[in-house]
Amino acid sequence: MSELHIRHLYHRYGVTEVLADVGLDLYAGETLALVGPSGCGKSTLLHIIAGLLTPSEVVMQSTFRGLACVFQEPRLMPWKTTADNIALGLKALGVPKTARQRQAAALAQRMGLAPEDLAKYPHELSGGMQSRVSLARALAIKPDLLLLDEPFSALDIGLKAELYRQLEEQVQQQGTAVLMITHDLMEAVRLADRILMMVPDPGRMVYEFTLQQPQAERSSTWVYQTTAELMQVREVRIGFGLDEGELPVQISHHEQHSGCSV
Amino acid sequence: MSPLRSLHNALGATLAYLWSGWGAVASILLFCALWELGGRVYGDLVLPGPVATLQQLSGMFDSGQALPELIISARRALYGLGLALGIGTLLGLLAGRSMTAAMMSRPLVTLLLGMPPIAWLVLAMLWFGMGDATPVFTVFIACFPIAFAGAMQGGRTLDNKLKDVALAYRLPWRMLLTDLYLPHITSYLFPAWITALGTSWKVVVMAELLTTVDGVGAALAVSRAQLDTASSLGWIVAVLGLLLAFEYLLLEPIKRRVERWRTEPGP
Numbered sequence: 350m351s352e353l354h355i356r357h358l359y360h361r362y363g364v365t366e367v368l369a370d371v372g373l374d375l376y377a378g379e380t381l382a383l384v385g386p387s388g389c390g391k392s393t394l395l396h397i398i399a400g401l402l403t404p405s406e407v408v409m410q411s412t413f414r415g416l417a418c419v420f421q422e423p424r425l426m427p428w429k430t431t432a433d434n435i436a437l438g439l440k441a442l443g444v445p446k447t448a449r450q451r452q453a454a455a456l457a458q459r460m461g462l463a464p465e466d467l468a469k470y471p472h473e474l475s476g477g478m479q480s481r482v483s484l485a486r487a488l489a490i491k492p493d494l495l496l497l498d499e500p501f502s503a504l505d506i507g508l509k510a511e512l513y514r515q516l517e518e519q520v521q522q523q524g525t526a527v528l529m530i531t532h533d534l535m536e537a538v539r540l541a542d543r544i545l546m547m548v549p550d551p552g553r554m555v556y557e558f559t560l561q562q563p564q565a566e567r568s569s570t571w572v573y574q575t576t577a578e579l580m581q582v583r584e585v586r587i588g589f590g591l592d593e594g595e596l597p598v599q600i601s602h603h604e605q606h607s608g609c610s611v
Numbered sequence: 612m613s614p615l616r617s618l619h620n621a622l623g624a625t626l627a628y629l630w631s632g633w634g635a636v637a638s639i640l641l642f643c644a645l646w647e648l649g650g651r652v653y654g655d656l657v658l659p660g661p662v663a664t665l666q667q668l669s670g671m672f673d674s675g676q677a678l679p680e681l682i683i684s685a686r687r688a689l690y691g692l693g694l695a696l697g698i699g700t701l702l703g704l705l706a707g708r709s710m711t712a713a714m715m716s717r718p719l720v721t722l723l724l725g726m727p728p729i730a731w732l733v734l735a736m737l738w739f740g741m742g743d744a745t746p747v748f749t750v751f752i753a754c755f756p757i758a759f760a761g762a763m764q765g766g767r768t769l770d771n772k773l774k775d776v777a778l779a780y781r782l783p784w785r786m787l788l789t790d791l792y793l794p795h796i797t798s799y800l801f802p803a804w805i806t807a808l809g810t811s812w813k814v815v816v817m818a819e820l821l822t823t824v825d826g827v828g829a830a831l832a833v834s835r836a837q838l839d840t841a842s843s844l845g846w847i848v849a850v851l852g853l854l855l856a857f858e859y860l861l862l863e864p865i866k867r868r869v870e871r872w873r874t875e876p877g878p
């Protein structure tokens with residue numbers, strides 16, 4: 350089974366320490382939500398896992414082979430049509446043109462895009478459509494590790510629900526591991542098997558929350574209740590600035606999750 | 612993309628292009644009307660009207676006088692332009708890749724762009740004499756900074772975010788080139804190339820006027836010496852006509868095709 354382990358991750362931009370002693374574990378088929386206030390280094394962590402940024406210091410071990418990334422902004426190639434943008438990763442894998450166009454069209458449909466959107470350029474799409482194209486581009490390569498950076502923040506409630514379903518399907522059918530950044534606690538509670546809370550200055554993990562309830566049995570009521578419960582946790586309240594208080598920097602959480610498995 | 616939709620798009624683009632062409636034709640006709648008016652006021656000796664000029668020009672073509680000269684000039688302009696675009700684009704892209712090179716070359720580009728072509732012409736006459744090399748060199752040196760600056764801009768402005776996408780999706784180097792660098796850079800290169808084309812054509816005529824015994828510029832010098840205003844205007848119209856034709860019939864359609872993704876959606 351594929352897994353990812355990170356320990357003692359430090360990252361500095363210049364002299365500012367952005368991540369300090371971060372560690373996490375992720376296993377195939379598991380959805381891990383990373384929550385925390387803006388600027389606490391979530392995106393930075395994601396870029397490091399994606400191999401786009403070399404951290405100052407890290408012990409990282411990963412057996413995932415196919416990694417796909419949905420960035421915080423859609424980041425579509427402006428000179429490519431929707432279909433070609435979705436098929437970008439497939440093209441890189443050497444999938445023939447007709448096959449990848451077919452797959453792109455199917456995925457676009459799953460994402461709720463109309464057939465005529467396929468020939469449009471990004472500047473002709475709304476923000477929400479662009480994020481769906483970006484998500485489709487990631488799902489197209491059938492990754493075993495999916496990194497999502499606030500992928501649903503530009504979408505309305507109905508579309509969100511639909512895409513949650515698509516994501517769950519992906520995880521169930523293909524055993525994809527998902528690392529999802531969000532600042533929406535309710536979204537985290539709905540989708541994740543585990544939630545990690547990060548706080549800034551320097552960016553670090555302060556709290557871990559495991560959700561035992563199977564995905565299928567998560568009713569809206571349960572989601573509301575659990576979110577409310579989570580909102581009472583001291584670390585979460587302080588982390589999001591709801592309560593005054595200090596969270597000690599010298600926390601090493603590694604022992605806490607070293608026993609975690611699915 | 613369905614073939615029907617792309618056909619529809621292509622048709623729409625062509626129609627839009629033709630329509631924009633009407634605007635251009637209308638403004639040219641307006642210009643001709645003013646020109647005719649000027650001709651009426653000042654008389655044929657000072658300013659022959661457009662009809663007289665075109666008659667003179669067609670006479671020049673009929674007598675086999677115009678075409679060879681135009682071809683000679685075009686050849687010189689294209690040699691110089693080709694060299695400038697090739698070398699300028701290549702060096703510009705290289706300079707765009709490095710911050711230091713870009714910073715060092717910026718004042719040089721400003722210097723080169725600011726230097727009047729006539730100054731280069733004088734130097735070229737001293738270095739290369741009165742042959743073909745002088746106009747070709749002058750065209751080259753006038754167009755080089757334009758191509759260089761355009762390419763450097765393109766290289767510098769490539770979005771790091773898109774580069775990250777390319778890395779995350781493991782684009783092989785060939786795709787990096789065809790799917791990322793080239794489409795981005797072309798959108799900077801094309802306008803620069805069109806500017807360079809106009810410059811090359813102007814500069815070659817100027818260079819020929821002062822240095823060579825053949826080409827449009829030389830012919831202009833002769834008609835000036837003979838106080839033949841109609842022929843002078845005929846040559847000028849020929850030069851302008853060629854430039855307009857080249858730009859609007861060849862480069863502009865290519866540019867529109869290459870930059871489809873930039874144009875706003877039609878109504």
Ligand SMILES: Nc1ncnc2c1ncn2[C@@H]1O[C@H](COP(=O)(O)OP(=O)(O)O)[C@@H](O)[C@H]1O
Pocket residue numbers: 362367386387388389390391392393394
């Ligand atoms: N390229 C960069 N250079 C310098 N500082 C950066 C850069 N990117 C992000 N930062 C800083 O690092 C911190 C974490 O940023 P980020 O990872 O984007 O946070 P988040 O995604 O949690 O909102 C912020 O304080 C931000 O200002």
Ligand SMILES: [Mg+2]
Pocket residue numbers: 388391392393421498
């Ligand atoms: Mg972020």
